Amino acid sequence: MLKILHMTVNGKAEELAVDVRECLADTLRERLGLTSVKKGCEVGECGACTVLIDGKAVNSCCYLSVWAEGHSVLTVEGLKGPNGELSPIQTAFIEEAAVQCGFCTPGIILTAVEIVGQNRPYTREELRKLISGHLCRCTGYENILNAVERCVAENLARQNAD
């Protein structure tokens, strides 16, 4: 049951044949080699497979690939700058020691991209709610929140400076 799918992935137009039974996580991983998209539960309960579709975080494990027709998908492979420079969010995660085993990291970074992109301040409690769709067993979320908090603040400071 193959179907031709057109979508933009990390800024690049893709045209590929997918099985209609495939979830987006499998298509991204197996057909496009974007293995940052992790599978931890396959039922939308861990958040490791989170990608952004048109800027919104979704669990790509329970999203049929054919639904992405005409849409724009972002994975962390798409965050680096043209010369390989890291995005401010990636840098913050590194510097705040928000990364341990790294399995939840790509998904949470994408949720952070969505959060930061709202261009508004959040309380720490609001941030807790916004990242609550990601399970992490290593960090207790402490340094992840520090990193996201910092990204939100730095982004607003940049906006104000401009």
Place this chain on the structure above:
Amino acid sequence: MYDIEQYYQAQSVADAVAALGRDPAAMPIAGGTDVLIQTREGRHAGCHLVSLHGLGELQDIRWEADGALVIGSGCTFSQITRSPLLQGRVDMLCQAVDQVGSPQIRNMGTLGGNVCNGVTSADSAPSLMAYEAELELQGPQGARRVPIGQWYTGPGKTVRGHEEVLTAVRISPQNYEGFSGCYLKYGKREAMEISTLGCAVLVKLTADRSAVEDLRAAFGVAAPTPVRCPRTEAMASGRALDEALVKELGQSVLTEIQPRDSWRASRDFRLQIAKELCRRAFRRAVELAGGEIRA
């Protein structure tokens, strides 16, 4: 890969109705957060799907001339929470669907799916019961409206016919204007949770804000289907805002609900939570309505 035997992407509601009509085994799918998970579990292995995903005509939120709010069944939970049309009018619903699953699930799951899966734990259900929402269905014979009070026929069962598509949820002005409400969800954790018990309390106060003019209390997971508490509502009508009423509300709802014992929670525990949530939701609703509860 999901064990999907047949897949059809509908191009319109009419197309979906026709596709469902052609295949007695077909089932609709919208956000996918229930259907796909159940397919993986094996419950719908080999399923035939008619996809409503992405249908623009189901994603509209309208405020009609008569004041009715019409929410397309394909709206995601996060669309509803963020809708400027709904905020300030049906805040309790906006807040309730903001407690479904996780942020990602709220970007995927739809109000229509939450209503059509017919489960008592659906976070939108108690609010929709309290707002006396009407459900708009499109079928081969045309459109019809079903009051939500007549929607549920049993656990996971509704009056929706096999060929019918839920197109919208309608809330009339007489059911939200002048009301303030609060939905409290009780779970073992604060996110990614299936409701252990959910309670929606909607109140309209008298003009001087000293007494209840209209009160509606609805529960999820307090019975096989979402339920209202008509006797409690009647008892509260016209009563002054005082602690005696708060206390009585908690005791009264216990006579109208039938939670069950399960490994997730005992009946007695759910009764205790229902009593307490109902009181707290009432206090909050009164506060939102500008009232004050006196000793």
Place this chain on the structure above:
Amino acid sequence: MAIGISLVRVDARDKVTGEAKYTADLEPRSCLVAKVVHSTIAFGEVKAIHLDEALAVPGVVKILTYFDVPDYQFPTPGHPWSVEKAHQDVADRRMLNRRVRFYGDDIAAIVAEDNVAADRAARLIRVEYEAYEPYVTVEQAMAPGARAVHDERPNNVLAHSGFQVGEMSYREALASEDGLVTLEKTYRTQTVQHCHLELPTSIAWQADGKINVITSTQIPHIVRRVIGQATGLPWGSIRVIKPYIGGGFGNKQDVLYEPLNAWLSLQVGGRPVKLEVSREETLASTRVRHAIDFHVSGAVRKDGSLVARRCLANSNQGGYASHGHAIVANAINCFKQLYRDEKALECQANTVYTNIAVGGAMRGYGIPQGDFAAECLADDLARAIGMDPLEFRLKNCMQEGYEDPHTHIKFYSYGLRAAMEKGRTLIRWDALREQYRDQTGPVRRGVGMAIFCYKTGVHPISLETASCRMVLHQDGSIQVQMGATEIGQGADTVFTQMASEATGISVGKVHVSTVQDTDVTPFDTGAYASRQTYVSVMAVKKTGALLKQKILEYAGYALRLPVENLDLRDDQIVDTLTGEILRPVADVALEAFYSLDRSQHITAEATSHCKINTFASGCCFAEVEVDIPLGKVKVLNIVNVHDSGSLINPKLAEAQVHGGMSMGLGYALSEELLFDGKGRPLNPNLLDYKLPTALDTPDLQAAFVEIPDPTGPYGNKALGEPPAIPVAPAVRNAVLHATGVAIDSLPLSPQKLVEAFAQAGLIED
């Protein structure tokens, strides 16, 4: 100096860019998939298994059952092997089993072209069982006449052990004086699971005359040995590769499905086979933390001195031995190692086969269970005599210089009391104890605490051995190869720092190989027991000294200077007498490689057989708010204080503590794998198994008392596991302070709290 700095993780860039490859990311093209068929009863025998319909499913390649596997019983725990039979782990399972010992036991395996075919086939396999009444609890399995789960243990007791400290028995101590206050209690801990985010996937294929297995494991060298023991293949014909792994917490300190996968690949001609274990299977059919019941008694004088205690601990092992009795034997050590009983301490432990999920290693290895019991008892005794629980601990806790009378492990460095004093200040203990006294109303606050101690590595109970290899590159950088594993805890980063310290090569020029390949990587038993920074780094230190000596010898030759006058500091060869920088090590390395006169490729390798051990310790202080009518506990403020010696990397140390505290909070409040009366797991998925989310987790504060340990390679001692230990009893004791209600079992779930509060008359109509 490379020690004590917060170097950013060496693997962080790979992990934020998605470049880090985990097992499933290394799947070769045209890989077959394997699916394990699990039993749907908890105890019994498979009488017949009908495969015809399943074999007819298009895409199914092969189905193998208990009937087909080689008849080797093998052990699974990640312990070093013992050449003495008496000390070998219990070998009580085959790769697929006809006798079913828990719900979800492995009876068959399907190899198919894709997961849809495998799943369809699995649903079509019909199994006929002779079902026995399963044993869910230790009491059921130990009851007279109970059927043996394993014929080798007719009474279902896998092992029993005990010890006594002091000159008299507990009874004699009670009779020896008047006026003692005594308590008898039962404290219970629940079954929980590791819930590492990465599932335990493996990929196996045959090539180069070997069976190759990529797997998400903490213990690659042990996996190789156990694949050999399970399949009968020579150990040297097995190659195990461990890439990045997404957490382990002890579950991957067990050999899980690697032997089966290796064998399955061989049954399909050596084609690559991916064996994915779903989240549901991981929860139900891999390993869990043992539920242990502690029946304890304690006697104190009214002045607060601890006179005597007694404990009987029964550990629910589940269907197979795995780490077995080592866990509960460790748990009862909490009683001995935390407090001084003036007259008597008696401890006994049983490990009992039942028919629930298999207990194995999990962060803390029995100590979280034992600490819960010991620290609930400490608070309950203090309360019984009206004493402040912190004062009770300061008065009775283990003192500086303590040596365990049986293992002879010592507190070579001792920071337990200092940790308590630090925690006291950080939480504002004295003010809050006073402030929260005698509260009324539906919402009340309290503050509680608990202490712990934890050994570093497994000596002398087991062998402690580790090797390291260092290779000098042409540019003066070094490659460091170790069998010790990075599993998310930050091992590669602190190894980098320690290798730098040992060699004089700067951290930027130290490349630690993160992938372990048993064909290449020197031997090490792996990541467990908070051992690697202690035991494995002893090998790093030894190898580093050797490498440095070889570099200096070559530099001496090249510079025509006596080697005793040379040192390597910050990538430079320096004159030790004048401090003068003589030559960059990069120049020496290049010359050594390509000299036409004397070409030498400088490498070093050493084994460290560690024969020492030391105690780490610490405490947790928690302030909570209890919503009595709803049974909800909100942690307002929590701090762990650790006595873990010198910190190698303070920022990563803090991060490690945060993660442990979060795991401890889940243990305290929400996590529990439940089984029905038939032994069927009720909640083996991440919706119903309540791992804390960000919204359930307060800000976590990590603090340290840094006292260098003289036995640690860089003054360090255990830190990996300890943070998870004291949290649950601290929270429980805080709830006791807030409400006066002692909850004696974990978790402190809402329903349990509401029932207890209702019984105590705290809930109004």
